[in-house]
Amino acid sequence: MNPVVKVEGLRKRYGDKTAVEDLNIEIAKGEIFGLLGHNGAGKTTTIECILGTKSMNAGTVEILGLDPRKQRKQLFERVGVQFQQSNYQDKIKVKEVCEITHSLYKKAVDFRELLVTFGMAELENSMVSELSGGERQKLSVIQALIPDPELVFLDELTTGLDSKARREVWKYLSKLKEKGLTILLTSHYMDEVKALCDRVCILKNGKVIAMDTIEALTKQSPYEDFEEVYLWLTGEEDE
Numbered sequence: 001m002n003p004v005v006k007v008e009g010l011r012k013r014y015g016d017k018t019a020v021e022d023l024n025i026e027i028a029k030g031e032i033f034g035l036l037g038h039n040g041a042g043k044t045t046t047i048e049c050i051l052g053t054k055s056m057n058a059g060t061v062e063i064l065g066l067d068p069r070k071q072r073k074q075l076f077e078r079v080g081v082q083f084q085q086s087n088y089q090d091k092i093k094v095k096e097v098c099e100i101t102h103s104l105y106k107k108a109v110d111f112r113e114l115l116v117t118f119g120m121a122e123l124e125n126s127m128v129s130e131l132s133g134g135e136r137q138k139l140s141v142i143q144a145l146i147p148d149p150e151l152v153f154l155d156e157l158t159t160g161l162d163s164k165a166r167r168e169v170w171k172y173l174s175k176l177k178e179k180g181l182t183i184l185l186t187s188h189y190m191d192e193v194k195a196l197c198d199r200v201c202i203l204k205n206g207k208v209i210a211m212d213t214i215e216a217l218t219k220q221s222p223y224e225d226f227e228e229v230y231l232w233l234t235g236e237e238d239e
């Protein structure tokens with residue numbers, strides 16, 4: 001089967017700085033793929049280049065068989081995106097954000113069910129400006145799922161969420177994966193990565209230093225805990 005995401009030879013420079021170098025990724029349907037790396041490793045840049053919202057200096061990208069730069073409209077009908085720190089206008093209610101997102105898509109799910117699933121139902125008439133950081137974060141994940149996407153990009157999906165909320169998000173995403181949803185996520189939490197990801201790609205200063213299943217990466221290291229495996233692979237473990 002054709003990969004849902006196919007990236008070949010992606011390179012992105014900001015002036016003299018190379019943010020991503022020769023990145024090759026293939027993600028299969030129904031796979032949860034984690035893009036990992038320290039702050040500034042190039043994860044968000046990679047997502048933005050894959051989505052075509054940032055231009056690349058070299059490489060090709062295909063998502064669901066489409067060229068993100070030329071077939072943007074068709075692509076965004078089928079893809080959900082959650083970015084770090086979504087900016088919302090001040091005077092807007094939670095349900096209005098959801099209604100607007102819902103109206104943008106031909107095929108969209110009942111956002112009230114998502115609000116219930118994410119424990120946000122009672123906040124539907126609250127102003128977004130009054131939400132806590134974690135509640136805003138949940139709203140941005142809900143927005144990414146409203147289009148009933150075939151593929152979803154989640155950039156630091158549970159940053160700011162409490163333990164219970166994180167587990168609820170994981171459970172829900174696992175359910176969607178079973179129905180065939182493909183997920184590309186970034187995360188700094190290795191327990192989350194272990195709970196969700198089939199495969200990961202670890203970036204260091206824009207270069208791939210490892211790409212495999214959690215199990216295979218764990219086997220090749222002297223550690224069992226994936227947090228330690230990750231630190232060992234990135235050379236960030238304590239001396």
Ligand SMILES: Nc1ncnc2c1ncn2[C@@H]1O[C@H](COP(=O)(O)OP(=O)(O)OP(=O)(O)O)[C@@H](O)[C@H]1O
Binds near residue numbers: 019041045046
């Ligand atoms: N618009 C920009 N102009 C110049 N440099 C940039 C720009 N955006 C990102 N960078 C640089 O490119 C590198 C990669 O940044 P990026 O945001 O992709 O990292 P990241 O892995 O997503 O980090 P984090 O985990 O902190 O979100 C960083 O060194 C960053 O400073």
